Amino acid sequence: MVFHLKTDDFVLKSSVFYCYYGTNTIFEEKKSMADYLIKALAFNGQLRIYAVNSTETVREAQKIHDSWSAATAAFGRAITATSLLSQSLLKGDNKMTVKIMGNGPTGTIVIDGTATGNLKGYLQNPHVNLPLNDKQKIDVKGAVGSSGLLQITKDLGLKTPFTGQVPLVSGELGEDFTYYMAKSEQIPSSIGVSVFVNKDNSVRTAGGFMVQVMPGASEEVLTKIELQIANLPAISVMMANKITPEEMIYRICGREHTQILDKVEIGYRCDCSKERFAKALASISSVDLKLMIEEDHGAEAVCHFCKKRYTFTEIELRKLLNDIQK
Template sequence: MNDYLTKALVYGGSIRAYALNATKTVSEAQKRHETWHTSSAALGRALIGTLLLSNSSLKNDDRLTVKIQGDGPAGAIIIDGDAKGNVKGYIQNPHVSLDSNEYGKIDVRGAVGTQGIFTVIKDLGLKEPFSGQVPIVSGELGEDFTYYLAASEQIPSAVGLSVLVDKDESIKAAGGFMIQVMPGASEEVIGNLEEKLAKMPPISDLIAAGNTPEEILELIFEGESIMFLEEMPVQFTCDCSKEKFSKAMITLGYQELQAMIDEDHGAEAVCSFCNEKYQFDEAGLVALQQEITGGNE
């Protein structure tokens, strides 16, 4: 099954619902960054949460960045997403492998930490980007996305994020849901939702068993009429290129490039987001120097 997100309305439009399968997306990130299982789960949950947040709050060419800066051994997690289902991201320490928590689950809280800052920066095409910042309240990340939406965007929500890591470190299943309460939703509807969500198994278990995003929403809203609006493919993708790194290296200046030539006879640039590597030999660095000088030494 290819990764995709589905959007729906329930209870006459008073509830907005999103669910997605992101198994291949998280698997791509795991392979690129060679993450160990606790880091894989933390990075995967952040990728899934960013996909849900991006597609619930962005339009057209808007973009956003989620920064999770906790006090755990995983370090910072940085994710970029857009309104078109594209996401990329990295975790500062990809090699965190902790024992299971008291519930027998991957200890994402232990990796992320419980103290720190959760930041969302939205580029909406305006002069200044919108930035919202809240403290980390859980470290499990689903609760942290939920708290951000309530505190910073005043949208009561429930966010479920789940990654199932196999024994060989590969990603067996990954996905999530976001339920948003719109103005006009009754207390009865909210109460029913809370009861149903409390009984939900992990989303990754449902995906591993073959459930689609639509079927996940049907489980959450059992017996209710669901209006499915659209499906959107989602994927891990990065827009880095050698040309972009060339422009960045030019800003280092002539002398810094000369030091690379003298000391290393070349340079390697590595993209933080996707771990793609770009090689610059001596001739390539000299060409960049010539761009700085306009061909005049």
């Protein structure tokens, strides 16, 4: 069974955007709310469904990295997909790192996700803005590239992390994460992700869903869900009209067939600290530390994920050097 995917991105050209989807739909500014993800079962456990509103999370990522429209759409899709996979594949204090290594101008995209809903990331080149594609949507494929690798490393608390890797199959990312789930995790899935970017590069909405097929699911259920997903309004349209993650799931599976299991708050949260950077400095060679002391008389560390800066004085570096040489 092959699912149709919903991956849609738009650039807002004015204060009001008209999207023709059956009838004219006007996108108006909505008040922001905390991001969260819903986990559910449907059709007596034949399907597992996740839906997420990741607007504030992606909005924060865009602000931190000053990303431009095409880069923001790709970055936001990656963050949204990671939020879905982390809730499906992780438990407790487990965490994962997603790397998208395409041949497009954004370069490598890295996202960290945890089972508790923490997300953070960075991209090699955030300043990518491309012409709209032939569907008048942001050219995510052009930004990411159609050739490369999607690699996911899961830290499950074992001696060795598990790493799965698949080639990029489209560069649109929804399809690529779907392919990863089928090939690396052996879980047939349908993943839809969306980011709506304003003209000033800020994020209007972001969100998505993932439907997973459980062993023993009937052909009747799969046919029904495939049709529902194919006829689903664009994710950005639903979110602009305040469709919640719960309602998104109901539109896919039907309220009467759905059992909500859990609600998880997600957000862009970096766990960097000066202590962690001090440990990193302590791991470099004493020769390099001496150069920092003698030539620079100090050091400054910058977190890739949140851009926070940590300053180490000459005195602090000398203490680190003394600790290393003990």
